[in-house]
Amino acid sequence: MTQEESIERFNQRAELEHNLTEAKYTLSSTDYKILKIYEARIMEKADPYNAEEIIALREQARADVNKYEQLIAEFNNGTEESE
Amino acid sequence: MNIIDIAIAKQLAGGGGGSGTDNYNDLSNLPKINDTTLSGNKSSSALGLQSEINSESKLASDLVDDTNQDNKFVTSAEKTTWNAKQNAIDADHKLSSSLVSFSEAEAAAIASGIDSSKVGQISTNQTNILLVKDATEELVDKGAKNIIDIQTPEESLLTSYTSTANGGVALTIKNAAWTSYRVRFSTIINTAYVCKILVDSAPTTNVNVFIQNSSGENYTGGDINSNTTEFIREFTATETALGRLSINLNNEGTPLTNAITVRVMICTKAEYDISPAYEPYALPNYDLTYREQQDRNALVEVVDKGAKNILPPTDLIPEGDGLSNNPNLTCTNNGDGTYTLNGSTVENGTIIIHYSMTSDLYGGYMLSGCPNINADSEKCRLSIYTYAAASGVCQDSGQGKEIPTSFDPSFLAIYVFAGNTFNNVKFYPMICTKEEFKISPSYQPYTLPNTDLTRMMTPFFTVPINHNMIYRGQNLGDTLTADQDTALSSGNFTDLYLGDYWTKQITIPAFYEVTAAEPADWSTNYTSYYTKSGDTYTPVTGDTAPTWAANTYYERLVPSQTVTLKAVIADFDTFYAGYASDYAVINTHHAAVIVTGFNNVVWNKTNSTAGGYVASLIHKWLVGSALPQIETWFGSAKVLSHQKLLTNAITGDAASGWAWSSQKIALLSENQMYGSKVWGGSKATNGGYEPGEAFKHLNVFNHIDANLLFGNKNIWLRDIASAVWAAFLDNRGNAGYSDASNAWIAPAALILLS
Numbered sequence A: 001m002t003q004e005e006s007i008e009r010f011n012q013r014a015e016l017e018h019n020l021t022e023a024k025y026t027l028s029s030t031d032y033k034i035l036k037i038y039e040a041r042i043m044e045k046a047d048p049y050n051a052e053e054i055i056a057l058r059e060q061a062r063a064d065v066n067k068y069e070q071l072i073a074e075f076n077n078g079t080e081e082s083e
Numbered sequence B: 001m002n003i004i005d006i007a008i009a010k011q012l013a014g015g016g017g018g019s020g021t022d023n024y025n026d027l028s029n030l031p032k033i034n035d036t037t038l039s040g041n042k043s044s045s046a047l048g049l050q051s052e053i054n055s056e057s058k059l060a061s062d063l064v065d066d067t068n069q070d071n072k073f074v075t076s077a078e079k080t081t082w083n084a085k086q087n088a089i090d091a092d093h094k095l096s097s098s099l100v101s102f103s104e105a106e107a108a109a110i111a112s113g114i115d116s117s118k119v120g121q122i123s124t125n126q127t128n129i130l131l132v133k134d135a136t137e138e139l140v141d142k143g144a145k146n147i148i149d150i151q152t153p154e155e156s157l158l159t160s161y162t163s164t165a166n167g168g169v170a171l172t173i174k175n176a177a178w179t180s181y182r183v184r185f186s187t188i189i190n191t192a193y194v195c196k197i198l199v200d201s202a203p204t205t206n207v208n209v210f211i212q213n214s215s216g217e218n219y220t221g222g223d224i225n226s227n228t229t230e231f232i233r234e235f236t237a238t239e240t241a242l243g244r245l246s247i248n249l250n251n252e253g254t255p256l257t258n259a260i261t262v263r264v265m266i267c268t269k270a271e272y273d274i275s276p277a278y279e280p281y282a283l284p285n286y287d288l289t290y291r292e293q294q295d296r297n298a299l300v301e302v303v304d305k306g307a308k309n310i311l312p313p314t315d316l317i318p319e320g321d322g323l324s325n326n327p328n329l330t331c332t333n334n335g336d337g338t339y340t341l342n343g344s345t346v347e348n349g350t351i352i353i354h355y356s357m358t359s360d361l362y363g364g365y366m367l368s369g370c371p372n373i374n375a376d377s378e379k380c381r382l383s384i385y386t387y388a389a390a391s392g393v394c395q396d397s398g399q400g401k402e403i404p405t406s407f408d409p410s411f412l413a414i415y416v417f418a419g420n421t422f423n424n425v426k427f428y429p430m431i432c433t434k435e436e437f438k439i440s441p442s443y444q445p446y447t448l449p450n451t452d453l454t455r456m457m458t459p460f461f462t463v464p465i466n467h468n469m470i471y472r473g474q475n476l477g478d479t480l481t482a483d484q485d486t487a488l489s490s491g492n493f494t495d496l497y498l499g500d501y502w503t504k505q506i507t508i509p510a511f512y513e514v515t516a517a518e519p520a521d522w523s524t525n526y527t528s529y530y531t532k533s534g535d536t537y538t539p540v541t542g543d544t545a546p547t548w549a550a551n552t553y554y555e556r557l558v559p560s561q562t563v564t565l566k567a568v569i570a571d572f573d574t575f576y577a578g579y580a581s582d583y584a585v586i587n588t589h590h591a592a593v594i595v596t597g598f599n600n601v602v603w604n605k606t607n608s609t610a611g612g613y614v615a616s617l618i619h620k621w622l623v624g625s626a627l628p629q630i631e632t633w634f635g636s637a638k639v640l641s642h643q644k645l646l647t648n649a650i651t652g653d654a655a656s657g658w659a660w661s662s663q664k665i666a667l668l669s670e671n672q673m674y675g676s677k678v679w680g681g682s683k684a685t686n687g688g689y690e691p692g693e694a695f696k697h698l699n700v701f702n703h704i705d706a707n708l709l710f711g712n713k714n715i716w717l718r719d720i721a722s723a724v725w726a727a728f729l730d731n732r733g734n735a736g737y738s739d740a741s742n743a744w745i746a747p748a749a750l751i752l753l754s
Helices: A003-042 A051-076 B003-012 B076-087 B104-112 B126-142 B269-274 B285-305 B434-439 B450-462 B464-469 B482-490 B522-528 B617-634 B670-674
Strands: B155-157 B159-164 B168-173 B180-187 B192-201 B207-212 B218-224 B230-236 B241-248 B260-268 B329-333 B339-344 B349-354 B365-368 B380-386 B393-396 B401-403 B409-416 B421-427 B430-433 B501-508 B511-514 B529-533 B536-539 B554-558 B561-572 B591-596 B642-651 B654-663 B715-720 B725-729 B735-739 B749-753
Touching: A003 A051, A003 B642, A003 B654, B126 B269, B168 B192, B192 B218, B192 B269, B207 B230, B218 B230, B241 B260, B260 B269, B285 B434, B329 B349, B339 B409, B365 B380, B365 B393, B365 B434, B380 B421, B393 B401, B430 B434, B450 B464, B464 B561, B501 B617, B511 B617, B522 B529, B554 B617, B561 B617, B561 B749, B617 B749, B642 B715, B670 B715, B670 B735
Parallel strands: none
Antiparallel strands: B155 B180, B159 B168, B168 B260, B180 B241, B192 B230, B192 B260, B207 B218, B207 B241, B329 B339, B339 B421, B349 B409, B365 B401, B365 B430, B380 B393, B380 B409, B501 B561, B511 B554, B529 B536, B529 B554, B561 B591, B591 B749, B642 B654, B715 B725, B725 B735
16 A cells, blocks of 8 residues: 555545544534423423424434444445445 | 492491492402302393393293283283274273174183172173173063064054064055054153164155154154155153054155055164164063963963863772771761861871772873871871882872872872871872873862763764754754755754754745635725735725625735744654655654744634634645745755644534645644643544644753743644634743634744755
8 A cells, every 4th residue: 555545545534533523522412402301391391492303413413423433444444335 | 229239338338347448349248149249241141030021022922821821921912902902992982893702712711711709890801892792682682672563553544554574564545534553652751762663665655753652742753755764763751651653644645655564663772772673573571471371370271171180089988907007087088089087096007098090190190189288297198009019109298299100000098197186187189190280280170081071972963863862052044054954864963953043034925815705895895805916916996896706806814924034943853764654754854843933823714723723724824825935945845745644624622533634834733842732632532643743742842941942922833722722832831722813823833854
């Protein structure tokens, strides 16, 4: 593998890892919103956030986490897979 | 009346009682000479008398006896010679210059015949006077006869001067205005002097010469013209002060057009009368003595500051029968090469203080250090003993002792004599060369010789990577010299050290960026935007804002700056691996150089670190505006590219993405500055990529505080502290972070020079 190929490979994996980080961040940064919706419903108050939107966002984020973890694993094993 | 007449008179007077007679021949008992009776007409030879003296010369020649030193008579020839010399003495009792000097034989004869009781008296022998005359002339000419140093002027008004051979000076006029060449000389009141100027190269026009007192009033003076070869004036000093010789090359408005070359002598008239010959200026003996003493003082300092004492200290605890036989005596090793005795002795004995004697003491060394207390009685010695007892011992009793030529030293010891009391008696053992001891016998502690120091220090300078341990901070100039170029490219780094720097004033052009969308203030502020033609940016003009179009209008994000940049060597071979490799390591020797001195530039146009460092305005400005000027400064080929791992994305408040790219320039990182992360950092699982290739602490910061290197300025770093903050070094040397759009922080870039 030439230096250029090695660098390109690294950059590709770094991008996958960044996307994985973003997906995990989406989950971690919206955890408090789910908690607040849950508290509001316990207290029979209105949802402070749009629950459907939050949940849909988080479901997508989880799917992204799974996807990118898989991609990274395959990348590390030298298997290429298109998104 | 002679004897014979007296005798005849007595006889005629009837002395003796008989009748008188007037006939001498009738007398009885006639007188005799040499038993010959005086009668008749006898010759002198008949009477046994010497031949008569020749009336033409005082003595007959056969009376001369030159071999008999008691003989006071002289020959005619000697009389003639003497008279001739006598006639040469004039009324002033001075000898004519035509007189002949003593021959060696004459001088030897005179010397052997000198009557000590007459020493000091003026000899009437003319040849003695000649000897004294020659000696006096020589004494005068070899002394400090000439008291004026014509080559050292007090002032040279509009005159150029050049020293010439034998104490002379060549003078030329600088312009046609009033000129003078003035030299001071010392005078003693009421002393007569002679000023003699020898003109070696005559002037084309008249030159004034004035001999003046300290106030500039003339003692005497005159002109030197084109025919003058010798200028002589006498004067008597009216003060004890500095007189002045003034040579004016612009006599009455007629400037000299050529060079006049002169030799000048001022001496006392008494010296001049003994010897009028020119002698160049010479320092008087008291000045020479003073200078010699200064030189000697300097020599003593050089010797004492050098590696004089070759006896290294030891931690050996003193031992020997000098202590065991004298229980009341202690000898303390003071740890600095000196020893102290306290107590009393009842027996003689040896106290060994040093075993590690060098064997290189064959000839030319001195042992010293015994206290000088042995004048009245034997108390102690400082001694070197040899392996072979037959070779003896070298002992110092307080005055120093020369170590014998063939001497194989074994140990150094203090020898004590019985019956003595020692009260804090200190020994200062020193071994030095005889010559050093002669110049300065004072004790100096042991110092490594220069050869050993050089041997120890050599690896620091000759092993290239050791240059990472040496800080020098020297100004290397404003360009890369050929030697510096070779030192970098070869990897020897000869005469390059940490902190060394190049410095140059450089203009960094403004940085523009094309507007990607119509700016919000376009309609009102369009004149602050630019169009581009080639490399030229022109402000938008017109009474109203033109219609915005993509790829047409530019925003000036960083103004131009003319600054004095400093390129400081921060590290050597930071990324050198010795082989072609991946990523950051390279196979080219280099110095990591910090370029500082820029004006303030924002880290980003807006208060955001989105897109990471690689998307920042400051990095784009470094690459687009600063780097081309730095490449012009050092040469494009000298500024190396290598792979840098730069942040290109953030998630939340931290960097989350990186990519390798080939770069020639970038901001420093916290790791490079501080040696560790402080405010930057990633929360990602792969956050270890954060410092990128810039994870190593630069060696220059092991020697100098970062704040000092940057001159107490705020300096941006490339680390991301949050979504809106970037890391920086504040002007008090603290590790900080700031809004990315702050305009009071400056960049400092890292480049690699090969």
